Amino acid sequence: xxxxxxxxxxxxxxxxxxxxxxxxxxxxxxxxxxxxxxxxxxxxxxxxxxxxxxxxxxxxxxxxxxxxxxxxxxxxxxxxxxxxxxxxxxxxxxxxxxxxxxxxxxxxxxxxxxxxxxxxxxxxxxxxxxxxxxxxxxxxxxxxxxxxxxxxxxxxxxxxxxxxxxxxxxxxxxxxxxxxxxxxxxxxxxxxxxxxxxxxxxxxxxxxxxxxxxxxxxxxxxxxxxxxxxxxxxxxxxxxxxxxxxxxxxxxxxxxxxxxxxxxxxxxxxxxxxxxxxxxxxxxxxxxxxxxxxxxxxxxxxxxxxxxxxxxxxxxxxxxxxxxxxxxxxxxxxxxxxxxxxxxxxxxxxxxxxxxxxxxxxxxxxxxxxxxxxxxxxxxxxxxxxxxxxxxxxxxxxxxxx
Numbered sequence: 001x002x003x004x005x006x007x008x009x010x011x012x013x014x015x016x017x018x019x020x021x022x023x024x025x026x027x028x029x030x031x032x033x034x035x036x037x038x039x040x041x042x043x044x045x046x047x048x049x050x051x052x053x054x055x056x057x058x059x060x061x062x063x064x065x066x067x068x069x070x071x072x073x074x075x076x077x078x079x080x081x082x083x084x085x086x087x088x089x090x091x092x093x094x095x096x097x098x099x100x101x102x103x104x105x106x107x108x109x110x111x112x113x114x115x116x117x118x119x120x121x122x123x124x125x126x127x128x129x130x131x132x133x134x135x136x137x138x139x140x141x142x143x144x145x146x147x148x149x150x151x152x153x154x155x156x157x158x159x160x161x162x163x164x165x166x167x168x169x170x171x172x173x174x175x176x177x178x179x180x181x182x183x184x185x186x187x188x189x190x191x192x193x194x195x196x197x198x199x200x201x202x203x204x205x206x207x208x209x210x211x212x213x214x215x216x217x218x219x220x221x222x223x224x225x226x227x228x229x230x231x232x233x234x235x236x237x238x239x240x241x242x243x244x245x246x247x248x249x250x251x252x253x254x255x256x257x258x259x260x261x262x263x264x265x266x267x268x269x270x271x272x273x274x275x276x277x278x279x280x281x282x283x284x285x286x287x288x289x290x291x292x293x294x295x296x297x298x299x300x301x302x303x304x305x306x307x308x309x310x311x312x313x314x315x316x317x318x319x320x321x322x323x324x325x326x327x328x329x330x331x332x333x334x335x336x337x338x339x340x341x342x343x344x345x346x347x348x349x350x351x352x353x354x355x356x357x358x359x360x361x362x363x364x365x366x367x368x369x370x371x372x373x374x375x376x377x378x379x380x381x382x383x384x385x386x387x388x389x390x391x392x393x394x395x396x397x398x399x400x401x402x
Contacts, residue, residue: 037098038088043401045080045106045166049073050394073107080397081106081166083133090149094142100151102133108166109133133164133184143192151189151203157182158189158201158230159250159273161290161314170318170328171349172363172397177292177312177332181271182252185226197236202229205254226254230273241281249274268297277316288316310336324353342370361397366390 051074082105088098109131136153162169162178187205194200205226230250237243253270275290293311314332321327330347349363369389 037091038086040084040086041402042082042084042102043165043167043399044082045108045397045399047073047078047080047172047395047397048076049078050075052392052394053388053390079106081108083165085134088138090138090140094140094147096138096140098138099136100138101135104131104133105129146193146195148190148192150191154184154186155189157185157252158203158228159248159252159271160292161275161288161316167359167399167401170316171330171347172361172395173347173365173393175290175312175314175330175332176334176343176345177273177290177314180292180294180310180312181273182226185228187226189228197234198231200229200231201250204228224255226252228252228254241283242279245276245278247274247276270295270297284320286318286320288318290314290316308337310334326351344368344370357401359397359399359401361395361399363393363395363397365393365395367392 083102084105085100085102087100089100090096090098106129109129132154134153134155136151136155139150139152140147141150156164160178160181162175164183166172185203185205187203189201189203189205191199191201205228206224228251230248233245233247235243235245239245250273251270255268272293272295273291275288277286277288279286291311291313294309296308312332312334314330317329319327328349328351330345330349332343332345334341334343336342345365345367347363347365349361351359351361354360367390
């Protein structure tokens with residue numbers, strides 16, 4: 001075995017022995033072999049946000065804030081998130097194994113109840129500035145002509161148009177649909193690729209609406225597990241200009257942690273989702289649509305339990321001008337049935353890659369409530385409802401990816 005000159009020098013003066021150096025070198029080799037296929041990636045997400053008007057005492061829609069109503073980010077500079085991920089992806093082997101660990105630090109850390117200003121009675125707090133975004137063992141078992149890829153641990157939810165990863169979303173702010181969906185599950189998920197066009201997923205998790213908080217918190221009973229399934233379709237190349245079209249749909253049903261603590265009981269929850277992204281004959285333009293429906297059973301309202309539901313319909317458009325510049329738009333309508341509240345939001349985002357590895361975004365957003373609840377809980381009219389029916393946001397978002 002060869003030793004470098006520093007090891008030989010230390011051995012000569014009796015600081016180390018060659019035998020111990022050999023054993024240490026063997027251990028390092030084992031570690032290097034185990035980590036040889038592991039990658040480190042992540043991003044740093046920062047923003048400057050301005051909310052014009054006098055409604056800053058209340059809701060800041062879509063701000064991804066630390067609290068359920070988004071308070072805490074308006075008119076300020078914000079470190080949204082630091083994301084760090086260690087990943088050993090599955091190889092092409094029939095019995096491949098790997099892992100994924102992803103940690104969040106910052107105001108938007110995903111570890112706690114899902115945050116939603118427009119799902120107020122179900123909302124809660126994100127964890128305090130840190131969180132386990134994902135942490136799972138990845139396994140593959142061959143089945144027929146394909147295989148099932150498993151995730152066991154904490155993993156991102158299987159439904160939704162938008163991602164938990166900020167750089168992957170077309171806009172800086174979150175959609176209404178995202179705020180009413182589960183964000184993260186703790187359980188087991190299997191995905192089976194039928195062919196190049198179709199794949200299906202199914203899983204069992206602790207709670208339907210929880211993030212990774214139940215890793216250290218509530219371990220639900222057998223009767224309180226969440227069950228879920230989804231399918232995905234990708235159009236083949238022979239579809240012409242429509243090649244690459246994606247269609248996704250899924251259902252998550254179970255007990256929802258967002259109902260916990262509100263009267264001391266868990267609420268039943270069923271989330272339905274369907275979405276699609278479609279290229280157009282104009283190569284630079286893509287359009288999308290998403291529909292979310294949340295049905296809450298025995299939810300806590302005004303001191304008692306009752307059923308409630310809400311739904312969101314949204315449309316998206318993306319225009320890629322060149323390799324650096326793109327424009328993204330989103331429009332949504334939401335109806336919250338138990339309160340009679342209806343809301344609309346319109347978001348326009350310009351993205352430009354001025355620096356290497358940096359995503360730069362400027363965003364304008366307008367939220368409007370048509371009935372009942374406004375956006376300022378600090379100013380009320382004589383009837384006791386909020387007096388501001390509109391909320392505005394202007395933001396500059398910078399994300400460095402590595």
